[in-house]
Amino acid sequence: MIEVVISIFLLLGAALTAIGSIGILRFPDVYGRLHAATKSATLGVISIMIGVFIYFLVVQGMFVGKFLLTILFVFLTAPVAGFMISKSAYNVGVELWDKSIQDDLGKDIKKYKQKGQNQ
């Protein structure tokens, strides 16, 4: 019975990781690609590590805290890395997809520069 649970976690994680990598190959611009990289791959790796943790806890009878630490670390650091990459890509001038219709950060930067000129 516990093997079924572990297998479901492992298959879910591997499928989410594969879907995320296909998203990185198929999305049109770097911001959409970061959307695929940050959410899907992170959830896939967290699911795989939960499966491995349950395997070593139940089948082998060993409590390994390093797996929980890995889950916490990936959950904390992957969004931060994605945010830093997208901020640097915007500052260096990587263009958005030509069909995207909303650019709130560009609007705010323009407003900030106008306010600086008026003073």
Place this chain on the structure above:
Amino acid sequence: MVYTIANICLVLMAISISVLFIRVVIGPTLSDRVAALDTIGINLIGFIGIIMLIQNTLAYSEVILVIAILAFIGSIALAKFIEGGVVFDRSSD
């Protein structure tokens, strides 16, 4: 049964890393390559986790943590680098 499923998952992860490597090679800008390299680092964590399950050992559990830390630090440093900013700020303000 778990070992068969784990081998299938290992093949899926290998295909995923190969697809990400295509994006590293053909990426139009430097930011695409950095995003794909960061995701390769995250996928390697799951890959080594499944290898630990198959080989039934705990020997690689430090490797997972070191790869997680190195992928995060490398992504931050490369993002600072392509922005043209300062990677290590040594000013005393």
